[in-house]
Amino acid sequence: MKLRLALPCLGLLFALPALQSATTIIRGPYLQSAAPTSMVVRWRTDFAESSIVNYGTERAQLTSSAKAEGISAEHIVQLTGLKPGTKYFYSVGPAAAKVPETIKAKTETTKATAEVEDAPGRAAINTFTTPPPVGPAAPMRFWVLGDPGTKNAVQAAVRDAYYNFTGTRATDFWLILGDNAYPDGTDSDYQKAIFEVYPKTLATSPLWPALGNHDGKSANSITQSGVYYDIFTLPTRAQAGGVASGTEAYYSFDYANAHFVCLDSHDSDRSPDGAMLQWLKADLAATSRDWIIAYFHHPPYTKGTHDSDKDTDSGARMNDMRAVFLPVLEQGGVDLILTGHSHVYERSWLLDGHYGKSPTFDATQHVKQKVTGRADGDGVYRKPRARTPHFGDINIVTGSAGHAASATKPPALNHPAFYLAINEAGSTVVDITGLKLDVVFLNDKGEKRDWFTIVKE
Amino acid sequence: MLALVLIGLSGLSTRAHPEIEDAVARINAQIAAAPGEAALYLERGELYARHEDWIAAEANYLRADELSPHLPRLAMLRGALSLATGHATEAKTHLDQALTRTPDDLEALILRARTHATLGARDAARLDYDAALARASAPAPDLFLERAALLPADAAIRSLDEGIARLGSVVTLHLRALALEESLGRIDAAAARLDRLAAESERRESWLKRRGDLLARAGRVAEARAAYSAALAAIESLPEWLRAAPDTVKLTAELARFGGTRP
Known part of the structure; x- marks a missing residue:
């Protein structure tokens, strides 16, 4: 599946409150084509909307953002310029553009909470770790x-x-x-x-x-x-x-x-x-x-x-x-x-x-x-x-x-x-x-x- | 004849394909409930065709054809079966029919291109490949290679470069283009292509060795030696454990024998 043009940008510029409750994630998010400095994030919504991923190295600070052009129900966003071997927190869709206060407040997340947040259809914060640099050994x-x-x-x-x-x-x-x-x-x-x-x-x-x-x-x-x-x-x-x-x-x-x-x-x-x-x-x-x-x-x-x-x-x-x-x-x-x-x-x-x-x-x-x-x-x-x-x-x-x-x-x-x-x-x-x-x-x-x-x- | 068709319909050889037993059983049950449903025979035929049980596949396609001759995909699948079983003329008839009904059927277009090629109709094949490549959003490199095989060397190189422009620096397309460039005596173009491959590769030495071989075959001995020396330099830059690998040791010896000198 070809990537639509992804536009990485900084800041939380894509808050679309009107759409927050309009769509539900019905598939994913899921991670593809992982490389030390890039990751493809995909998901599907029940209706077409903007394809936005907010991400960062701190759960409460998803300060970077990437989006694909246009609107779609099949979302494919490539994150680039990542650091190798680094844990990232991320959230997908316009509903995630604004980090909810309830999530911001959390500094520690229990396993049970994580499972609830990871349930399909919810605007969740997930994590991935980029692959380490190619060449040197890493477990x-x-x-x-x-x-x-x-x-x-x-x-x-x-x-x-x-x-x-x-x-x-x-x-x-x-x-x-x-x-x-x-x-x-x-x-x-x-x-x-x-x-x-x-x-x-x-x-x-x-x-x-x-x-x-x-x-x-x-x-x-x-x-x-x-x-x-x-x-x-x-x-x-x-x-x-x-x-x-x-x-x-x-x-x-x-x-x-x-x-x-x-x-x-x-x-x-x-x-x-x-x-x-x-x-x-x-x-x-x-x-x-x-x-x-x-x-x-x-x-x-x-x-x-x-x-x-x-x-x-x-x-x-x-x-x-x-x-x-x-x-x-x-x-x-x-x-x-x-x-x-x-x-x-x-x-x-x-x-x-x-x-x-x-x-x-x-x-x-x-x-x-x-x-x-x-x-x-x-x-x-x-x-x-x-x-x-x-x-x-x-x-x-x-x-x-x-x-x-x-x-x-x-x-x-x-x-x-x-x-x-x-x-x-x-x-x-x-x-x-x-x-x-x-x-x-x-x-x-x-x-x-x-x-x-x-x-x- | 009827008995043969009935035997074919049920696919005597399913025991050789345990994985399709469940699928066949599922379709059999559906056919038992709706024996006049042509799409079910098509589905069962396709299942058999995937497992190269051609007799059973054909029998099911024939039954589907009896029930609904204009069933979508039927003509394309019959064409595919005919081509796979070596009946290219018959395949062309089916595929012409498929494309008349569904001109945008990319699979049928590719199959007909291959059918034309099998029949020696190079121009017709090329036209179908042109159309298929224009229509496909993500064509496999094979399509560029297949089209290139139908073209004069010069046009084939252009076709392969079109593939590289669309798909990226695909090594299989470069390799075919390299052979054609050398056959046309375009040594500099071939050498430049090898330079590109070397630059893109983590292991440059084998591409530089090819460069040396190319130049040596063209009688450009000094340049060939320079390429072999560059290959040796690339090997020298590898970590010791990679230099010690048997294939690298062998390559190093070859390069030295061919006149390469260590940096």
Whole structure:
């Protein structure tokens, strides 16, 4: 979604009291395209009005303001000139232009108050923290949800398990790996499956999505049109790091010392001569980050609710991602590959070079370090700090944030590339602290069902 | 024949696509309640087509066509299916029909451009790409690349630069333009493009190496060596841990072998 021209300005110049009670926020606010000095804030109102964000580094002093031209019910405002790694308070819409006295008076906000303020439809003050400067290490936590958008109790349980797990530790950003809103990725599906399920996280943590097959029912990558492309504002010109892709279908961004690559495994050209692969090669060659993490919807390996050995399954997209893209990712030194589509959790060994069907898997050849990656077990994975082609990566299928596979007809879960495969709903949490990357799979009951560590030396 | 159509309608292979079972079941129930509703067959056909179950998709499209031949999107989807299954002439008929009914259908326009290209009708393809690119608010880079493939090198470069002007400094468009510029002997233009890419990149060395390779192929040996030396200088400016990376060590050795000198 293209940005309308945003006009940053100082002062509270946009108080429009007449409109204060005229509109209700029916979606968001939510944060997009986060970069160290900029942030896109989006929200939707029931009627068209001015798009204004007031913000500042003190709750009671939202002294800066940005607005987009014209009036709209779909608000997209880019904040620029921000300080990296800084916590900002913000409020959206004309109703927020004037900071209410009741809020001004608050110097401390309890959790309960914050929850009330964050309720949809209210003129609230939310917070975000800009990403730290690119390059130097900074601790980060990101939350990974594959196939979350079922709108059911399982999705809520997975969400709540994570909220309990993370507690007061902020989520620096989050990834959704496609099939974000069932069944058809319509605007209504997104409203119920994303915006009404994660309002707190949407308002405070930038969201980076990937396109799944269900989202693809209401979106078209070649024209970049449809619901997915309307809802999300993603970097096409390397605004958040990486190399310009020219499309929101696939993109990259940097966060501190990590580089993230999102691919469109569903609807963009996946051929070896295609633009996406050519861009990927250039993007990987250009990064100097310590960590490279790729995410997309269709897994290179799975024996869950999908079978990556079957050419007929998912239009051979899993084959393409394994045979065409995986060699480039591994040549580029990727550390972690996060996918969904299969509604299970599967986690590989530290692998390299397995590009065929599962019968061709040879542990002696493809497993680079035959340990489980656990500090409390047989040891963590160790890699050189410098980007080293084909030193090994971990593949994770984490497609059960909305539902697991049937318990009565359980999937085979027997792909030899995986150290562990679990048919449970859950989500994945990644912490990076300098040269150490920790991953946890948390099920819907809040149990840590897998964990491992990669250390760079 | 009827049996085949019925088999196709129900999509025998849904078991190969577990994810669509629920969706098909939902539409099946709707069709059972309203068997004369053409849009439901269209929806089911589209579902099958997305999973490349072409027989089931076509059977559903045919049924939709029987019930409501002017159903919106039907002709476009039949065109897409025909093109995907290698029946370009048939695809053109459907897509012409789609665009007659809905001239603003961007998806149909792009599909017809590709159909023309498949049929070797380059001018017709180019016209459709021109129209699609004019109409699309956010065209994917692929469209500029596809159009460029139909054009003489000189026009293709202009087309790619138009894409760069609209979409930003997209590396895939630059790479295609570079190859064309070199094929036309426009070495200075290609070198300038590489300079731009190097300036925009966090890792300049690989672009400078390409610059050296380009100039070496053009017989401009001294300039090539200067580019290789600049690449070595770029590597020298990297932190030690990046200089020690295997691909950087390999590149450093290559640059030295090609005549580059360290600063």
